[in-house]
Amino acid sequence: MPDAGESTTDRREKLAGYHRSIAGAGDKNTLIEAIQNALNVSAPVGSPSTLDDIAKRYEKQAEAAQDVFYRVQEIAVTGLPDAWVGSTGAKAQEVVSAAARSAGQMDEAIRGARRALILLSDALTIAQSEDKGGREQLREALGMLGSEDGFFDDMVEKDAEEAERLRARNIASAGAKTMHAAAEKADDAAREAARDLNKLAAEARAGKMKTDNISAADRLVLADIAGPNGPAEMNELLTANDLERSGKAMERMNAADQAEFERMLAESKSPQERAYLVKALAAGHDLNEVSEFRDKIHGKDPQWLQRHLTPVTTAGDSMNNEGLNPDGSSVNKDDQAFKGERWSQDGNTCVPSTVVTGRAMVDPVYALELTGGPSGQEDDPAAFRERLGNEQLRVHEEGDGDNEYDFPFGSTPDGMDNDGKTTIANKEISPHTGSEYEFQETRSADARRDVLPDIEKAVAEGKPVPIGVEGTDAKGDRAGHSMMIVGQEGDMLQIYNPWGTTTWVSEDDFVNGRMGKASDKDLPDAYAVHLPAE
Amino acid sequence: MRNRLATALGVPLSALALAGCGLFGPATYEVDERSVEVDAGDEFTLSLPASPSMGENWYMADPRPDRDVVRLQGQDEDREDDGGNAGAGSGTQSFTFRAIEPGTTKIKLLYCRLGTCAAEFGDPAPSPSPSESPFPTASATPGEHDREYFIYTVTVR
Numbered sequence A: 001m002p003d004a005g006e007s008t009t010d011r012r013e014k015l016a017g018y019h020r021s022i023a024g025a026g027d028k029n030t031l032i033e034a035i036q037n038a039l040n041v042s043a044p045v046g047s048p049s050t051l052d053d054i055a056k057r058y059e060k061q062a063e064a065a066q067d068v069f070y071r072v073q074e075i076a077v078t079g080l081p082d083a084w085v086g087s088t089g090a091k092a093q094e095v096v097s098a099a100a101r102s103a104g105q106m107d108e109a110i111r112g113a114r115r116a117l118i119l120l121s122d123a124l125t126i127a128q129s130e131d132k133g134g135r136e137q138l139r140e141a142l143g144m145l146g147s148e149d150g151f152f153d154d155m156v157e158k159d160a161e162e163a164e165r166l167r168a169r170n171i172a173s174a175g176a177k178t179m180h181a182a183a184e185k186a187d188d189a190a191r192e193a194a195r196d197l198n199k200l201a202a203e204a205r206a207g208k209m210k211t212d213n214i215s216a217a218d219r220l221v222l223a224d225i226a227g228p229n230g231p232a233e234m235n236e237l238l239t240a241n242d243l244e245r246s247g248k249a250m251e252r253m254n255a256a257d258q259a260e261f262e263r264m265l266a267e268s269k270s271p272q273e274r275a276y277l278v279k280a281l282a283a284g285h286d287l288n289e290v291s292e293f294r295d296k297i298h299g300k301d302p303q304w305l306q307r308h309l310t311p312v313t314t315a316g317d318s319m320n321n322e323g324l325n326p327d328g329s330s331v332n333k334d335d336q337a338f339k340g341e342r343w344s345q346d347g348n349t350c351v352p353s354t355v356v357t358g359r360a361m362v363d364p365v366y367a368l369e370l371t372g373g374p375s376g377q378e379d380d381p382a383a384f385r386e387r388l389g390n391e392q393l394r395v396h397e398e399g400d401g402d403n404e405y406d407f408p409f410g411s412t413p414d415g416m417d418n419d420g421k422t423t424i425a426n427k428e429i430s431p432h433t434g435s436e437y438e439f440q441e442t443r444s445a446d447a448r449r450d451v452l453p454d455i456e457k458a459v460a461e462g463k464p465v466p467i468g469v470e471g472t473d474a475k476g477d478r479a480g481h482s483m484m485i486v487g488q489e490g491d492m493l494q495i496y497n498p499w500g501t502t503t504w505v506s507e508d509d510f511v512n513g514r515m516g517k518a519s520d521k522d523l524p525d526a527y528a529v530h531l532p533a534e
Numbered sequence B: 001m002r003n004r005l006a007t008a009l010g011v012p013l014s015a016l017a018l019a020g021c022g023l024f025g026p027a028t029y030e031v032d033e034r035s036v037e038v039d040a041g042d043e044f045t046l047s048l049p050a051s052p053s054m055g056e057n058w059y060m061a062d063p064r065p066d067r068d069v070v071r072l073q074g075q076d077e078d079r080e081d082d083g084g085n086a087g088a089g090s091g092t093q094s095f096t097f098r099a100i101e102p103g104t105t106k107i108k109l110l111y112c113r114l115g116t117c118a119a120e121f122g123d124p125a126p127s128p129s130p131s132e133s134p135f136p137t138a139s140a141t142p143g144e145h146d147r148e149y150f151i152y153t154v155t156v157r
Helices: A008-024 A028-040 A048-078 A092-145 A159-203 A216-224 A240-252 A255-266 A271-282 A287-297 A302-309 A350-362 A364-372 A381-398 A418-433 A445-461 A507-511 B005-018
Strands: A403-405 A411-413 A437-441 A465-472 A478-489 A492-497 A501-506 A525-532 B027-029 B035-038 B043-049 B057-060 B070-080 B090-099 B103-112 B147-156
Touching: A008 A028, A008 A159, A008 A445, A028 A092, A028 A159, A048 A092, A092 A159, A092 A216, A159 A445, A159 A478, A216 A240, A216 A271, A240 A271, A240 A445, A255 A271, A255 A287, A271 A287, A271 A302, A271 A364, A287 A302, A287 A364, A302 A364, A350 A364, A350 A381, A350 A418, A350 A465, A350 A478, A350 A492, A364 A381, A381 A411, A381 A418, A418 A437, A418 A465, A418 A525, A445 A465, A445 A478, A445 A492, A445 A507, A445 A525, A478 A501, A492 A507, A501 A507, B035 B043, B043 B103, B043 B147, B057 B090, B090 B103, B090 B147
Parallel strands: B027 B043, B035 B147
Antiparallel strands: A403 A411, A437 A525, A465 A478, A465 A525, A478 A492, A492 A501, B043 B090, B057 B103, B070 B090, B103 B147
16 A cells, blocks of 8 residues: 655655666566555645645735735834834834834745745646656556466566566656656655745744733844844844744743843843843843843944854855855855954864854854953954864863874864764753754765755754765765754755855755865765754 | 874874885975975975865965976875764875975975865965965964965975
């Protein structure tokens, strides 16, 4: 019986294998078995008409959202009095602007979802039709072959029987190929739809903050706050996960703490200051720690805040394809630096360096310790470099990393294994995102394709995904390196390399061994990922 | 934890055995041996640390050495397998020269780490872009700067 519960990727892999078995079957019984195996793989599952119906409903909802957008936008541009409407210092103008942007994004999101569903419906219709045609060919071949040979039948095959078997094999091979192509279409379409819908769901961010402790107006503004550098939609300060976790943290507060936190938000000198306080709460810090952090950042301008508290910013032109350098890296990569000093590794510490930057991205209190020092007020790149290097060494020890002795005394870090990487990701990043990391090997294109939806969902929610890349030279000697997926837009992934840069690569690059674009040609294959659990 | 004791023991032995001389081939000079003395007609190799996971590379820079004194014979890279870890890969890149006639000349190499030169090993050394400061000349072991020149003085007897 076909297994309707199998994933689209399972179907694709199974049919690729059975197609090879059919094409290579050397006798009648083997051929019959391979054909039956292929027929037992389920047809592409799903109802295009249901998808079309949902898409039609979305079209009407998009029209309504667009109407709201135009009406709110009109108010936003007319100017409003400098009055407070939220309980945490959000001003009327901020709220209306955020509402306009939110309505615009909602319109865009609903249209995006509609498009994703229509594309999925179209692809599914074609895939189901092709699959049906392929199955008919397989059944025709089975009919030509008749029943399986018994032991003695199998000993002699007449010329006519052989010719008929080969003809049946050709027909079956063509049928299995068609079914495999259909499975590929269905798998690609399902993954693309999942990717787009997950991203759109994560972008509906204001709704993630489920707390009555602050008003809907405040939540709307918080979700909308971005750093001053780069496009706002690529540099929002609070991720979906931040909004969800901070909402839960506020719900757990007693009345006095709630009032204190609201006071801190209300007294913030800028929307960014307010967002970083919420981010600190989301990172798991208690009110005392948030209060101490607040004293360090209070009144700082948005540029200072971004420089000290956000290790990775995304430039507007960062996704442009500017070709490759001679070493196989992308020309278009962005340095991620604190006053010119990059967030880069010291020595052979790529794994701890990846994790340190990953933690700094989700925990602004930690980021400030590295950039601003114990007082939080320093602005010195050399001191930052020293603190960053020391922290990388501390985390290297925490992960029980390897060391190379330096003659006659001393030692320097010399890499880390995957167990160490799991340990430090769970000790350093997980407590601040709420998701434990699990190691997953991805040493084939299918394995990488299979893991993509989980990666997309994690990074869309704001949880970085550490990855391992590797390459071997002509003699078979291997080199491995650690990097991290920190963003996703469409079919592109933003990669942080602890060489101190970020680069966009396509998902196709990730699947098909072209990760050298984010490092160099010596390190093309993503062999493993550390996935945050749900 | 895997500590590389073998390397530690190997360093003093190789230092005794190979500094400035080759047992089975051209004399090999390590990165900190910046003065090279060879006889005319001999070959010698500059062997330099280059870890792929650190994005380290070495390039011949201008001005090139006096061709009447030494000539480049070849460039090679050799990676050491990292045993499945991340960030443990060490390796070397080497430049082999032939000493031609008695005299003195300088070999200028550009060291880059963390992929900062974006050039392939074997390419000529990239120059700083017009908006960048000139690359410094190294005074210590590689790594003080992301990009720095190493200058070797070669005397051919």
